[in-house]
Amino acid sequence: MKMKVMNSFETDFDVIIIGGSYAGLSAATSLGRALRRVLVIDSGKPCNLQTPHSHNFLTRDGETPAAITQIALEQLTMYDTVKLIFDTAIEATTKEDGFRIQTLSGKKYFGKKLLFATGIKDIMPDIPGFSECWGISVIHCPYCHGYEVRQQPTGILGNGDVGYEYVKLINNWTKDITLFTNGASTLSMEQVKQLKSRNIHIEENKVREIVHENGQAKGISLENDSIYLLNALYNRPAFIQHCDLPMKLGCDLTDAGYINVDSFGRTNISGIYAAGDNTTPMRAISMSVALGTAAGAFINKDLIDNNYI
Incomplete structure (x- = not known):
């Protein structure tokens, strides 16, 4: 797919x-x-790189994330107002x-407004097989994959x-659940009682390895040499912001580690906006697209208002 690449003399942008x-890409479409x-600057490192399928996005249910991105890029070429560099x-x-903005290649660009749609970076736990299964059979969201x-x-x-x-959440999708605490349980007595009443097993032995074939989990091996056969494992790993530039510019983070924005995508720094996974735990393509579209519209409104000052 051929994408318009900006000429070297084009360095000044509205956004x-x-x-x-x-x-x-959604914000770029809205603004274009x-x-x-x-100007869109992309490093080509999406967090869902090895996720095989995306769901809950109307007309694209079950499509690969890469295919959805490809369609977006092809449609974005219709707008001469938008330029993309890798x-x-x-x-x-x-x-x-x-x-x-300065890039790794040494180029410098100027923009009146700045939008960070840089996502987050998951920190994989030190468990063999976890990263290989991540997004395939080690999953975080039942709405996406359940x-x-x-x-x-x-x-x-x-x-x-x-x-x-x-467990309460996932129990809606399956009754065959084992909770792996990966060490001594910190559940309350009432929580243990509730889980056992629903035949949910609590396993406190530490996890040694996720047994898998090409990312498809087959079971969990524990340090006591026992193995649990299973087809899926849910986990929400720790994360950091994929890009540290917002923080260097003074943007606040929430207690959970997301960029703090208002309902219009504005950060606490005038002229800087953020949208997508870096602002919310709702990690779905449909949500990112919606937030990007909204941010683009609000940025355009701010540009209009600034012109009338």
Whole structure:
């Protein structure tokens, strides 16, 4: 697929979008249709790189994330107002009338407004097989993947209140659940009572390995040499922001580690916006697309208002 690549002399834009996945491309479409000159800088490292299928996105249910991105890129070529470069933003500087961005290739660009659609980076636990299965059979969201493993032997890797609430959620999709606390349980006595009343087993031995074939989980091996056969494992790993430029520019994070934005996608720094997985735990393509579209519209409104000051 041939994408318009900007000429080297084109360096000034109304909006620079860092991150060319679903939120970024959606915002670019919204802004491009509003006749704004937009630059999208994408490093080509989406967090769902090895996820085989996407769900809950109307007209594209079951499609691969890569295929959805490909369609978005092809449709974005219709708009001469939008330019895309495959590069990595490594430095951002606040200027009096906007922001200067420098990329890994040494290029510098200026934008009146700045949108971060950079997502998050999952931190894989030190469990052999976990990263190989991540997004395939080690999953985080039942709304995204639960239907495909419904009523199948399922594990949940978690402990305490987080593990308990996770079990309650997943129990809607399957009754065959084992909660792996990966060490001594921190569940309350009442939580243990509730889980046992629903025939949910609690396993406190530490996890040694996720046994799998090409990312498809077959079971969990524990340090006491026992093995549980299962087809899916749920876990919400720790994460960090995929890009640290928002924090370097002074953007606040929530207690959970997401970029703190208002309902319009604005951060606490004037002229800087964020949208997508870096702002919300609702990690779905449909949500990222919606947030990107909204951010694009609000950025355009702010540009209009600024012109009338």
